[in-house]
Amino acid sequence: MAPSVPPIPATLLALSLLAILSLATAYRPWPSTHPNATDLALAGSKKFEGSSDFVHLRYHMGPVLTNNITVHIIWYGTWQKPQKKIIREFISSISASPAASDPTRRRSTVAGWWKTVQLYTDQTGSNISRSVALGQEKNDRFYSHGKSLTRLSIQSVIKSAVTAKSQPLPINPKSGLYLLLTSDDVYVQDFCGQVCGFHYFTFPSIVGYTLPYAWVGNSAKLCPGVCAYPFAVPAYMPQLKPAKSPNGDAGVDGMVSVIAHEIAELASNPLANAWYAGQDPSFPVEIADLCEGIYGTGGGGSYTGQMLEGRDGATYNMNGIRRRYLVQWVWNHVVNYCTGPNALDQ
Template sequence: MRDNVLRRGTLLLCLALASTFSVAQSVKDSHHLTPTGKGWGENNPNIPDAQKARSVITGNRINYHGGPVMLNKVNAYFIWYGNWGAGGSNSSETITLLNDLYSSGGLNNSGYERINSTYGSNSGNVSGSVELAATAYDNYSHGTRLSDSAVEAVVANAINSNKLPKDANGIYFVLTSSDVNETSGFCTQYCGWHTHGRIAGSDIKYSFVGNPDRCPSACEAETSSPNGDSGADGMASIMAHETEEAISDPDLNAWYDSSGAENADKCAWMFGPTTGSVGSGGYNQTLAGHHWLIQMNWENSRGGGCDQTKGGAFYNF
């Protein structure tokens, strides 16, 4: 009797697990999936074949995995963490420069940003529009050594205290002054990162970018930079990189290649041709009245490649 119960239990468990298996396998068929925002896509019979084919362009050495992208205009939110009145590259000038980069005349709808419009989901393509919507300050609420969870808490605090609005179509940047470390590998493994999490009941996209003056050899391409502010100039390139990835792969289940590299990862630390030399103020973008040296992004067309502007030449340096 007991054996029978055990056998039936095992059979039921196997059936339940087998159904999980079939859901997981369906991710492999990424051409006709509708994003669920839950980490997998689902087939949607209501989408006509023509629309499916039109919305998601593939075959450019980066793959679509069924998840959502950020559509329409994306709002950027800056949380200036630490001491941004200390002078040098922790100053109001640093803040102004990066605010300018995310102003309407900056990255927004630039040729660079429109590279991202080659990415889409079954719901449509990325717009290429991104603009700073609001900023907040955080005076070391979690000290000078932040863990990954502390970064999320900084974002949650800003939203829950109404310093910043809750916006599921926004990217929240935690920008730390150079006296702040992120203890999971800032300066040794990474210069910034992006992810998403459930905050105040919504799927919130957020990113950490530290002031690279903390580790110039690791996170700055130039000791002499285009705007004479090594922190802002170094952060600009990392923030642009995180922006492109957060928009094209906000829930980490949309666009990346077979090695796990997202679009901007495929062009990390590659700038293409510059005006002036990299290392002595060279730049490859002019946005919002400033020169910038910004990592290229992977264009999802023409076979795929790194370029500085949508439709531009591809470079591998």
């Protein structure tokens, strides 16, 4: 993809606008009370982590991110320094080598989780890049577009970040990922009711470039039981006890898994024409959607699977460079089921 993209024809733009307004590329860590077709198809499988009899993930010949990936973050709203640090260190952990002095951190790592994502290739046979680096950051602490955002106004926030007069984010269509993170006092269209995060690509007519991006919101005040499970539980399931979050911030620890979900799908389907199941690119089932809510062996339905518990009682399933995280598994198209570095059969 060239750094500068020619204008989109009016008819294509109209279709694109319709797609983003009804886009289903989203993530909810707690399974919906209204199961979708994939839930129903897999419900009877002995190994709910997946079944080649039901899942038809296909490659649609579009690009994947084979160049070294750089994640540029837009911090929208009010963020505390410790919250930013948790997320920065997670992104930095994706490509990190485990500490040789600490054998426990060589097992079940975030980098091990990314190895499944790396298995996906483009039409030349090139794999998704092993390298995922933290890029430049932009603070939008004054809520430049208000505290209630639509899917389209999210693209306007990104435009403001890449065209700012002071320290704009670099424009890197080939290997840049633009991650818009909204603080816990910001509402985004469909947040909590339908989505906890989503990804797509920006329109040249709005931003000036075609850039892969994702939005993820902090649900701590609005809907922690929906988007920060299992560190918070749904109100309609009072019998469940919330798990202790590994970094002491349920909202941000919940965000980490959603961020991971969206980055994995952006890498494997950045322009909605690469790896997904289903016939409609506007409503794709992608490599993380297939494993929604699964964090360990045996996961499926409302069961997260076998996770790890620290000496402090915190629940997690992966080690980062300095922290522990709970990260959703992703679909492995080689073995045709969901996998993660904490699988019991590895």
